[in-house]
Amino acid sequence: MINLSFSNASYGNINTPDTEVNRLLFEGLTKENEKGEIVAGLAQRWEISQDYKKITFYLRDNLKYSNGMPMTSEDFLRTISKWKNSKSFYEDKYLIIKAVNDKILEVEIKDKINMEKWEDVSKFYLKEFAKPVNAPKNKEISDKDKYFVYNMDSKKNLSTGPYILKEFGNEKAILKKNPNYWNKNNIRTESITFIFNKNISTALKNFEQGKIDITEIKSEDVGKIKNKSALKTSRTHYQTILNFNDKLEILENNDVRKAIVMAIERKDKMPKNYVGSFYYPYFDKMKAAVFKVSNSVPEYNPKEAKKLFEKSLGNRKIPYVFELLNYNPKNKEKALQIKKNLEENLGIKVKIISKNIRKDEKNYEKTYAFKLEDKRKNTDYEFVEIANSMPISEQTRMKELLRHLKVEKDTEENKIKMLTEMDKILAEKIPFLLIDDDVYRYYLVNPKLKGVRVGDYGNFFLSETYIEK
Structure with missing residues (x-):
């Protein structure tokens, strides 16, 4: 039995596509193996046309749901077709799906969705079809299931993956091997138990006592690990950003903010321009254009930073200690590094405040100089938040550029022009500094467990896991 206890999983919403429970219960046409490769799932094979615009899937023989009901290509078509009206990449303008017969499903790709090559688009959909939300549903479930939600009642749950749900509650989920898989x-592995525990303060102790086999641990506990072979790392959906509070008089000055940026040492290989610093899904699909935008983020240069800072201040004295609000305790080391850089390179005093004041943002505007927080990579919330803080003309133009980049098909030359204009606005404003582009989490995995893969974003792949005896 495998006991899991880690804090990043959203078990309150079991239908999140990438949760470990989902992946074991609901298999699609394809799936990811322990190396992160897309391999055959419920489809035993597929063929891609020479122009990469058509994928033909061939289902395995005698596929069954966990209750023994037969599975056909119509069940896959029914599931994927439900996404057509959800403003996603499954709309008819992007792809057409049809069931040729009970065992063959044909996917015709209609649009590059901002990618450079058709080959990349076909790979994108092969990975999409591996998501648990695209697992097949029979007609009875699909008709009742308006929002694609799988029933987490263990008596009604219908699995297509290697496990079935025997028990599900607020504290744990118990999965048993699916006899019809x-x-x-x-x-x-006959049984897997998930413990839904977001408190990781005692994780290291429980792991060393053999109470749990996989768990997230605090970054400060990494040095305490006795068995280093048990340690695994995983990238997350987040990046760490330092925001400037330009409501404070001294930080209204662009040159002051520029001097602060130049005084902070960042990791190697960080993005050199602002549109590259700010992750946005549509930017990610036009990386070639983003990389051709000129460098705009000031490089680390403490000597020049000090000169610019003193010049910008003129005869003014700094009447207060700069308060750095650190939202996430896991970023303690990053906050300490920023404090050290600013005190040594600019001669200012910095006090770190570790608490979440989202409920009292007005007080932040009056007192705090900086916010250090982790922002989720795959939303545009931060981008819109930054745009809204700008003068109305710049705000309007930023949003126009974003809409155009999202919707319009254009040449790479025009994309570069739009991204360059956007970058120029950001570079003049200097509203933030990207401190860390890849936020990592740390996990412990029992070395006796074989077939476990810790993927990006804290995803665990456990379908072929077993304990070595």
């Missing part, structure tokens, strides 16, 4: 003979 196509690859049941290669599933070597």
Whole structure:
């Protein structure tokens, strides 16, 4: 039995596409193996046309749901077709899906969705079809299931993956091996227990006592680990950003903010321009254009930073200690590094405040100089927040550029022009500094467990896991 206890999983919403429970219960046409490769799932194979615009899937023989009901290509078509009206990449303008017969499903790709090559688009959809939300549903479930929600009642749950749900509650979920799974003979673990515990303060102790086999741990506990072979790392959906409070008089000055940026030492290989610093899904699909935008983020140069800072201040004295609000305790080391850089390179006093004051933002505007927080990479919230803080003309133009980049098909030359204009606005404003582009989390995995893969964003791949005896 495998006991899991880690804080990043959203078990309150079991339908989140990438949760470990979902991945074990609901398998799609394809799936990811322990190396992160897309391999055959419920489809035994697929063929891609020479122009990469058509994918033909061939289902395995005698596929069944966990209750023994037969599975056909119509079930996959029914699931994927439900996304057509959700403003996603499944709309008819992007792809057309049809069931050729009970065992063959044909996908015709209609649009590059801002990618450079058709080959990349076909790979994108192969990965999409591996998501648990795209697992097949029979007609009875689909008709009742308006919002694609799988029933987490263990008596009604219908699984297509290697496990079935035996128990699900606020504290734990118990999964048992699915007797009707196509690859049941290669599933070597009979039962998996997930513990839904977001408190990781005692994780290291519980792991060393053998109470849990996989858990997230605090970054400060990494040095305490006795068995280094148990330590695993994973990238997350977040990046660490330092925001400037330009409501404070001294930080209204662009040159002051520029001097602060130049005084802070960042990791190597960080983005050199602001549109590259700010992650946005549509930017990610036009990386070639982003990389051709000129460098705009000031480089680390403490000597020049000091000169610019003193020049910008003129005869003014700094009447207060700069308060650095650190939202996430896991960023303690980053906050200490920023404090050290600013005190040594600019000669200012910095006090770190570790608390979440989202409920009292007005007080922040009056007192705090900086906010250090982790922002989720795959939303545009931060971008819109930054745009809203600008003068109305710049705000309007930024949003126009964003809309154009999202919707319009254009040449790479025009994309570069739009991204360059956007970058220029950001560089003049200097509203933030990207401190860390890849935020990592740390996990412990029992070395006796085989077939475990810790993927990006804290995803665990456990379908072929077993304990070595």
